[in-house]
Amino acid sequence: MSRLLRAEWTKLRTAPGTGWLLAAVVLVTAGVGAAVAAALADPPYDVARTALAGIVAGQAVVAILAVVSVGGEYGTGMIRTTLTAMPRRGGVLAAKAVLLCGLTLAAGSVAVLGSLAAARLLLPGGEALSLADGPVLRAAAGSVLYLALAGLLSLGVAVAVRDPAVAAGTVLGLLYLPALLTFLVRDAGWQRLLYRVSPMNAGLTVQVTEPAGLPLGPWEGLAVLAVWAAGALGAGGLLLRRRDA
Amino acid sequence: MEATIEVAGLRKRFGEVPALDGMSFTVTPGRVTGFVGPNGAGKSTTMRVVLGLDAADAGTALVGGRPYRSLRTPLAHVGALLDGAAPQPGRTARHHLLWLAHSQGFAGRRVDEVLELAGLAAVARRRAGGFSLGMRQRLGIAAALLGDPPVLMLDEPFNGLDPDGIVWMRGLLRSLAAEGRAVLVSSHLMSELEDTAGHLVVAGRGRVVADTSVADLIEAASGGRVTLRTRARAEAMETLARAGATVAATGRDTLTAGGLAAERVVELLTRDGVPFAEVSAHRATLEEAYMDLTRDAVEFRGAAR
Amino acid sequence: MSGFRRLVRAEWTKFRTVRGWVLGLVAAVALTAGLGLQAAAGSHASCGMGAVEVACPAPPVGPGGEAVTDRFFFVHQRLDGDGAITARVASMTGRIRKPDERPGVTNLVPGVVPWAKAGVMVKDGTRQGAAYAAVMVTGGHGVRMQHGFTEDRAGTAASAPVWLRLVRSGDELTGFESPDGRTWAEVGTATLAGLPESVRIGLFVTSPGDLTFSQDVLGGTVAVQRFTEATAAFEQVGVRGAATGGAWSHDDVGVTVGPGGAPHHPGRHVRQGDTFTVTGTGDIAPAGDEGGMRAEQTLTGLLAGLVVVVVVAAGFAAAEYRGGLIRITLAAAPGRGRVLAAKAIVVGTVTFAAGLAAAAVTVPLGVRVLEANGNRVLPVSLLTGARVVVGSAALLALAAVLALALGALLRRGVLAVAVAVAVIVLPYFLATVSVLPLEAARWLLRLTPAAGFAVQQTVMEYPQVAGHYAPVLGYYPLPPWGGLAVLAAYAALALGLAVAALRRRDA
Incomplete structure (x- = not known):
């Protein structure tokens, strides 16, 4: 496994886009968070959640990072070289998942800390935000985990779908559309159902500091996203092992 | 580990189309084995099955007696150059080889050695996206040699090489075989292998049409035909036909005779006093021999006009 | 090409x-x-009538074919042909429901919402969605002339007390306002095409729900409409024209009826000579999301x-x-x-x-x-x-x-x-x-x-x-x-x- 990790790490490290995309995760997340904070005149209903609103945009960059990390290999056919050098296909996917997870956790932590710093400066009511506060810490740490899980979901989809553009469309559709439909459908029963099963709504419940009245608890919501990610990775792994390369 | 590739009874269908239909052959060390056949004969599919990339519906493919996917450091056993497995364009040649080396636990030093060997040292830090087809082939060769493997499997290695490159590739293949490695080289152009391969596996429609040494193949294809140049064509034809040969006029003063050795033709003509200028035993080129063999196995032949 | x-x-x-x-x-x-x-x-919808689920009634449709809200208390009489109504809106008061402080105890506080309306109206019958024109004074937006549910024209920024007058001439209606009942200023004119000879003319009061916004727990904002009602005192009410001899009738137009047959949040009125005190709730407007x-x-x-x-x-x-x-x-x-x-x-x-x-x-x-x-x-x-x-x-x-x-x-x-x-x-x-x-x-x-x-x-x-x-x-x-x-x-x-x-x- 350590060889697989080392090889995949060398690959990620020497791909020209990785550094830029990681920087973009931080900039987009913190930037959108700061823009939202600056747009508000009054303290929002949920200060921590508002401060972390940039995650909604930052996850798209994480998704691209994940999709590119496998989609690029399928696009050029280099996947055949990879699987010739490392015939344990499940191991290759696991190595990619571990590294993606690590990179996203690192970039996500910086992004979340940046968002909180921006909120303390710009967001009305944001001065009091402190990681010593339990629910705020849960929202912050949960947001970092959310990004990592969104990345794993994207990785699984990208392996299953292979074409990077189709994978990007599938992942972004999977994240944003159910979340949007939850609110466009005005039927309360449908709303709660969609909220529970949509990876983004459920996952972002972890940002809510006062979760009373929600269809899901914070960690429960993140678990829903984790199930999505596990399902996508499982399906991707199965297809990777079954299919001709 | 034994340096062999053993392919036995491989079958595989892509939908309705059978790609492999009982492909079986063995590649032994110490010589270059040419793997030839027209497009669609199943050469690349066989190689992908050997490398565990594609799964066969039936049959086995072993490298050194083991299935490829059970190898722990596969690149130390088999070096492969695959058609349509380009490196990602954004990565430099050196970095491409570096991650491959890391996947096998090789030191980075080896990367510089194979870059030198493949003649890529000068462009090692350039992005592979800017490489010509020939440079990409050299990078693929470098990757195949990374693990100093006893078995090499190269799919169309001459593609995109310039004349210098072709000469280099031939020399490299010969020297690798001389070091006692098993070298399997696929090509759809026989002429590329003319002076390189000692042994040939000819494929057609997913199975082996001939598994033979180059010398035997040419012998078989030449078929004992004799070309004769003479002013007295009619008399010569009569003499030879009477001796049981199948005779055909091929020009105003040339004819060919089948079924008789050159020595016997000279003897008969001398006996009957037929003058002749030249008698030569026909020797088929490898290309001709190959065309003979694969004539029936060609999947995509140009329509006759 | x-x-x-x-x-x-x-x-x-x-x-x-x-x-x-x-x-x-x-x-x-x-x-x-x-x-x-x-x-x-x-998406299924049904409207509860106690234990019984019934199909929801179709929303009323205005003269332009759009869904409308049409609920108000109307004190009116018949008008055949041309005529006019004049009244002085002496005062406008009201009540707004606020979130209950003690469970089960309705928390009503005095107040008038900005778009509460009291004024004089001509309407093609008392059917919801029927054509109308009205001139009115509002809780916070001055005097307005409105017709056809979607049309609105501002008069002065006056609030009660104020004099209002609506004149019918054929299918043309003109609204006037006056601070003292002597000098009149025109607020606007409306043409109600196809208005029949016989229409209802009278006084109306209505008061839309108090709109407050809050953060939805699921994200986004939700709006809550709270019950309000307005009460206006009309003085020196005078109707000119071929009316039915000053016989006033009244209708709680569009009132919802509960399962027991009792109206929900009914309007009311009290008459003392030519002084009327009218209380109403609802709105006369195009229907939004609730439609x-x-x-x-x-x-x-x-x-x-x-x-x-x-x-x-x-x-x-x-x-x-x-x-x-x-x-x-x-x-x-x-x-x-x-x-x-x-x-x-x-x-x-x-x-x-x-x-x-x-x-x-x-x-x-x-x-x-x-x-x-x-x-x-x-x-x-x-x-x-x-x-x-x-x-x-x-x-x-x-x-x-x-x-x-x-x-x-x-x-x-x-x-x-x-x-x-x-x-x-x-x-x-x-x-x-x-x-x-x-x-x-x-x-x-x-x-x-x-x-x-x-x-x-x-x-x-x-x-x-x-x-x-x-x-x-x-x-x-x-x-x-x-x-x-x-x-x-x-x-x-x-x-x-x-x-x-x-x-x-x-x-």
């Missing part, structure tokens, strides 16, 4: 011979129609179709750069701008056709299904319906052209898809369901390509109606075609940049 036609034809051949792209378009149509109809089939579902809500699946179309279009452009097809393309047609234009025409046309087919089936069918399930659907005119269908197809086509241009510009399908989704879907998401304040959300829908969704809107914002004009409820800051024009501008800009890049770069 025939050269360009050949180019378009070549690009069309390129497009239709890749099975994935054609399947993508089919999938876009299927997703749009399938998700829309599925959601419609899953029923919007026809374009059947098109929620279009978002999924849009993402698919974006993937197809980005792929159509980016495929040129995989394996160097672009070199063959440019060898066959060296005019680089023209190549991209031909591609855009092909992609725009096929996605428009696909979108048109999807929307033309989904909207009428979806509305039918919704209504069959007991949902009220706001009526739309044929023209508006056609605009929603055609506009949605154009939205899809423009999104596709934008994605195509991004694909040519970035040369990587995955980046083009991500950027296209990020500039179209993400702002729409942020504007509709996120934590953003309403004004910031509106700016997003003015400035980003997501403005194009405005082409689907079937409801209008009225300044004279306090409402929750949020994008999530279908209210956009730009007019329908204006919003689409913003998206078109983005698509054109991206296409221009792509042409410039294609000309500058080596293929």
Whole structure:
């Protein structure tokens, strides 16, 4: 496994886009968070959640990072070289998942800390935000985990779908559309159902500091996203092992 | 580990189309084995099955007696150059080889050695996206040699090489075989292998049409035909036909005779006093021999006009 | 030009011979129609009458065919032919319900909401939705002349006490106001085409719900309407004309009746000579969200179709750069701008056709299904319906052209898809369901390509109606075609940049 990790790490490290995309995760997340904070005149209903609103945009960059990390290999056919050098296909996917997870956790932590710093400066009511506060810490740490899980979901989809553009469309559709439909459908029963099963709504419940009245608890919501990610990775792994390369 | 590739009874269908239909052959060390056949004969599919990339519906493919996917450091056993497995364009040649080396636990030093060997040292830090087809082939060769493997499997290695490159590739293949490695080289152009391969596996429609040494193949294809140049064509034809040969006029003063050795033709003509200028035993080129063999196995032949 | 036609034809051949792209378009149509109809089939509504569930009553429809709210307390008499009514609104008071401080104890505080209305009215009978014109004084917006539910004209900023007069002459009605009953100023004129000879004329009071906003626990904001009522004292009421001898009758127009037959929040009046004290609740206005579902809500699946179309279009452009097809393309047609234009025409046309087919089936069918399930659907005119269908197809086509241009510009399908989704879907998401304040959300829908969704809107914002004009409820800051024009501008800009890049770069 350590060889697989080392090889995949060398690959990620020497791909020209990785550094830029990681920087973009931080900039987009913190930037959108700061823009939202600056747009508000009054303290929002949920200060921590508002401060972390940039995650909604930052996850798209994480998704691209994940999709590119496998989609690029399928696009050029280099996947055949990879699987010739490392015939344990499940191991290759696991190595990619571990590294993606690590990179996203690192970039996500910086992004979340940046968002909180921006909120303390710009967001009305944001001065009091402190990681010593339990629910705020849960929202912050949960947001970092959310990004990592969104990345794993994207990785699984990208392996299953292979074409990077189709994978990007599938992942972004999977994240944003159910979340949007939850609110466009005005039927309360449908709303709660969609909220529970949509990876983004459920996952972002972890940002809510006062979760009373929600269809899901914070960690429960993140678990829903984790199930999505596990399902996508499982399906991707199965297809990777079954299919001709 | 034994340096062999053993392919036995491989079958595989892509939908309705059978790609492999009982492909079986063995590649032994110490010589270059040419793997030839027209497009669609199943050469690349066989190689992908050997490398565990594609799964066969039936049959086995072993490298050194083991299935490829059970190898722990596969690149130390088999070096492969695959058609349509380009490196990602954004990565430099050196970095491409570096991650491959890391996947096998090789030191980075080896990367510089194979870059030198493949003649890529000068462009090692350039992005592979800017490489010509020939440079990409050299990078693929470098990757195949990374693990100093006893078995090499190269799919169309001459593609995109310039004349210098072709000469280099031939020399490299010969020297690798001389070091006692098993070298399997696929090509759809026989002429590329003319002076390189000692042994040939000819494929057609997913199975082996001939598994033979180059010398035997040419012998078989030449078929004992004799070309004769003479002013007295009619008399010569009569003499030879009477001796049981199948005779055909091929020009105003040339004819060919089948079924008789050159020595016997000279003897008969001398006996009957037929003058002749030249008698030569026909020797088929490898290309001709190959065309003979694969004539029936060609999947995509140009329509006759 | 025939050269360009050949180019378009070549690009069309390129497009239709890749099975994935054609399947993508089919999938876009299927997703749009399938998700829309599925959601419609899953939306059931019924209105409770105690333990009994009954079909919800259809909303009243105004003279213009739009759904309206028409609830007020009306003290009136018959008027045949021309005439007038004059009254002095001496005072206006009211009560507003606030959140209960103690459970079970209704918390009513004194107060008048800004759009509470008291005034004089001529109406074509007491049926809800019947034509009317009225001049009134409001709680906080001065004197107004209103008619036809949607029309509103401001008078002075006066509040009670104030004199009001409404004069009927044929089908023309003119409203006046006066501070003292002697000097009159005209507020406005309304022509009620086809007003019959015999109409009702009288005094009315109504008071819309008090609107407060709060954060939805699921995200976004929710609006809460709380009960209010207004009471106005009318003095020196005088009716001139061929009336039925001053016999006043009264109606609580549009009052909801509870399961026991008792009216819910009834209005009332007290008469002492020519002084009337009238109390009413409700509104006389176009119906917003509470009037029923919007026809374009059947098109929620279009978002999924849009993402698919974006993937197809980005792929159509980016495929040129995989394996160097672009070199063959440019060898066959060296005019680089023209190549991209031909591609855009092909992609725009096929996605428009696909979108048109999807929307033309989904909207009428979806509305039918919704209504069959007991949902009220706001009526739309044929023209508006056609605009929603055609506009949605154009939205899809423009999104596709934008994605195509991004694909040519970035040369990587995955980046083009991500950027296209990020500039179209993400702002729409942020504007509709996120934590953003309403004004910031509106700016997003003015400035980003997501403005194009405005082409689907079937409801209008009225300044004279306090409402929750949020994008999530279908209210956009730009007019329908204006919003689409913003998206078109983005698509054109991206296409221009792509042409410039294609000309500058080596293929």
